[in-house]
Amino acid sequence: MSPRSVVVVGGGVGGLAAAIRLAAAGHHVQLFERSGRLGGKLGSHAAGGFRWETGPSLLTLPAVFDDLLELAGTSLAKACRPVRLPRTCRYHFADGSTFTTWDDPVATRAEVEALAPGSGPAWDRWARRSARVWETAERTFFTGPIEDPRALLGRMRSPLDLVAIDPLLTLHQRAAATFSDPRLVQWACRYATYAGSDPWRVPATLGCIPHIEQAYGCWALLGGLATLAKALAAAASTLGVTLHTGAEVAALLADGPDGRLTGVRLVSGEVVAADIVVADVDAAHLYADLLPDRGGHRRVRLAGRSTSGFVLLLGAAGRTEALDHHTVLFSADYRQEFVDLAAGRPPTDPTIYLCAADRTDPSAAPPGHESLFVLVNVPSADDPEVAWDAGRADAYADRVLGVLERRGLDLRRRIVHREMITPAQLAARHRAVGGAIYGTSSNGRRAAFTRPSNRGRRPGLYLVGGSSHPGGGLPLVALSARIVADMIAADLAG
Numbered sequence: 001m002s003p004r005s006v007v008v009v010g011g012g013v014g015g016l017a018a019a020i021r022l023a024a025a026g027h028h029v030q031l032f033e034r035s036g037r038l039g040g041k042l043g044s045h046a047a048g049g050f051r052w053e054t055g056p057s058l059l060t061l062p063a064v065f066d067d068l069l070e071l072a073g074t075s076l077a078k079a080c081r082p083v084r085l086p087r088t089c090r091y092h093f094a095d096g097s098t099f100t101t102w103d104d105p106v107a108t109r110a111e112v113e114a115l116a117p118g119s120g121p122a123w124d125r126w127a128r129r130s131a132r133v134w135e136t137a138e139r140t141f142f143t144g145p146i147e148d149p150r151a152l153l154g155r156m157r158s159p160l161d162l163v164a165i166d167p168l169l170t171l172h173q174r175a176a177a178t179f180s181d182p183r184l185v186q187w188a189c190r191y192a193t194y195a196g197s198d199p200w201r202v203p204a205t206l207g208c209i210p211h212i213e214q215a216y217g218c219w220a221l222l223g224g225l226a227t228l229a230k231a232l233a234a235a236a237s238t239l240g241v242t243l244h245t246g247a248e249v250a251a252l253l254a255d256g257p258d259g260r261l262t263g264v265r266l267v268s269g270e271v272v273a274a275d276i277v278v279a280d281v282d283a284a285h286l287y288a289d290l291l292p293d294r295g296g297h298r299r300v301r302l303a304g305r306s307t308s309g310f311v312l313l314l315g316a317a318g319r320t321e322a323l324d325h326h327t328v329l330f331s332a333d334y335r336q337e338f339v340d341l342a343a344g345r346p347p348t349d350p351t352i353y354l355c356a357a358d359r360t361d362p363s364a365a366p367p368g369h370e371s372l373f374v375l376v377n378v379p380s381a382d383d384p385e386v387a388w389d390a391g392r393a394d395a396y397a398d399r400v401l402g403v404l405e406r407r408g409l410d411l412r413r414r415i416v417h418r419e420m421i422t423p424a425q426l427a428a429r430h431r432a433v434g435g436a437i438y439g440t441s442s443n444g445r446r447a448a449f450t451r452p453s454n455r456g457r458r459p460g461l462y463l464v465g466g467s468s469h470p471g472g473g474l475p476l477v478a479l480s481a482r483i484v485a486d487m488i489a490a491d492l493a494g
Contacts, residue, residue: 012040015280039229196306438472
C-alpha cells in the first residue's frame with residue numbers, strides 16, 4: 001500500500017487520534033484546527049490561582065489511549081500522570097441519603113446494602129449483566145463501522161450476542177426491572193447522561209458503563225485531563241503529522257471523479273490537496289457548511305442532538321466536606337427533569353454534577369481553597385445565543401446555586417471566583433450545533449444505525465468524533481479513529 005496524502009479537519013481527540021494512526025501507517029498527514037489550541041472539548045481554564053477542566057473530567061478505558069500513544073513510542077503513564085481514583089463517585093439523593101461507588105467492587109456492594117438492605121443480590125445481577133453487555137459490545141459494536149444492521153450482525157458469534165447487548169429495553173426499564181429501591185434505579189439511569197441522552201429512551205446497552213468503571217477504573221490526570229491533549233499532539237508530531245492551529249477549513253473540495261474529495265480550501269483561500277479527508281467536526285456542520293449535502297444533513301437531523309451543558313467554574317474559600325473528586329446531587333424527580341429536557345426547557349430542579357479536582361490534585365486550587373466544576377444537563381438549542389443570553393444565563397446560575405444551598409452546600413458566600421460556560425459558548429467555541437456536547441444522541445433502539453456513518457457520503461471522506469459511530473465521550477471518539485484507520489487500510493488494500 002503506497003502512502004497517501006491525508007488532511008484531518010479538526011484537532012479534537014478524534015482528529016488527533018486519527019492523525020496518529022494514519023501517520024503510523026505511513027501516510028503523509030496534515031491536521032487543520034480552527035482555534036489556537038488542540039484537543040477540542042478536552043480543555044482546561046485557569047484564573048485566580050484556580051484550574052478547572054472545561055470538558056471531560058473523567059478518564060475511563062485508559063488502555064485505549066495507551067494503545068494509541070504506543071504508536072509514537074510512549075504511553076499514558078509516561079506522557080501524563082494518571083491516578084486511579086479509590087472512590088469513583090459520591091451520590092447524594094434528595095431524601096438526604098448518600099451512596100459511594102468504590103474502585104473495589106466488594107466495597108461498592110457493601111454500600112449498596114447499607115443504602116438499601118437486601119439489594120445485594122440485585123446488584124450482583126446488574127453487575128453480571130453489565131459485564132456481559134460490555135464483553136459483547138466490545139468485540140462487535142466497537143470494533144468496526146455500522147453502516148447498516150448487517151455490519152453489526154456479521155461480527156456476532158451467534159444470535160445470543162444480539163440479546164446480550166440488551167438493546168430491546170430502555171436503560172430505565174432495565175434498571176426498574178433489576179432494582180426495587182428507586183434510588184438505585186435513579187443511579188443506574190444516570191449513565192444515559194454519559195452520552196447526552198435520556199434513560200427513558202436510550203437502550204439498556206449503556207448499562208455496560210458501570211462495569212467499565214469498576215473493571216478498568218476511573219482516572220484523573222495530574223495537571224488536568226487537558227494534559228492528554230498535549231500528549232496526543234506530541235505523539236502526532238513525533239510521527240510526522242504537520243499540525244496547523246488557527247487554520248480554519250472553509251470547504252471540502254469534491255471535484256474528482258464520481259465526486260471524490262481532492263482536498264480542502266482554507267478560510268485564507270489556500271487550497272490543500274489530499275487523497276483522503278478525515279473530518280473531526282460536528283456532522284451537522286460538515287454536511288450543512290463544509291460539504292453541503294441535503295441527504296447527509298437530513299440523516300444528522302434524524303439522529304437527533306445530544307443534550308448540552310450549563311457550567312459554573314467556581315473558586316471557593318474553604319472546603320466542602322460533602323464533596324469528593326466526583327459528586328452527583330440527584331434531583332427529587334428524575335422523570336420530570338428529562339421531561340423538561342425533552343421539551344427544550346432547562347430543568348427547574350436539575351441533577352448537579354460537581355468535580356472537585358483539588359481532592360486529587362492540590363495544584364488545582366490555592367491553599368485553603370477549592371476548585372469546583374459544576375455541570376447541569378440542559379437542552380441543546382436551535383438558537384443557543386437567544387436561549388442563553390446574559391440575563392437568562394445569570395438567572396440560571398443563581399438557580400443552580402440555590403439548589404446547592406437547599407441541598408446543604410452553601411457555596412455562594414464562599415465564592416471568590418465565578419465564571420460560566422453556556423450552550424451558546426459551547427456552540428461558538430467548538431462549532432457544536434445547538435451546543436450539543438456529545439454530537440448526536442443515543443436515544444432510540446436504532447440510534448446506532450441513524451448516527452452518521454464513519455464512511456462519508458463522498459469517496460475519500462471519513463468521519464470521526466462524537467457525532468459519528470460509536471458516539472461521544474473520550475474513549476469512544478478515540479475508538480472512532482481506530483475504526484476509520486482500519487476502514488482506510490481496507491479500502492486502499494481493496
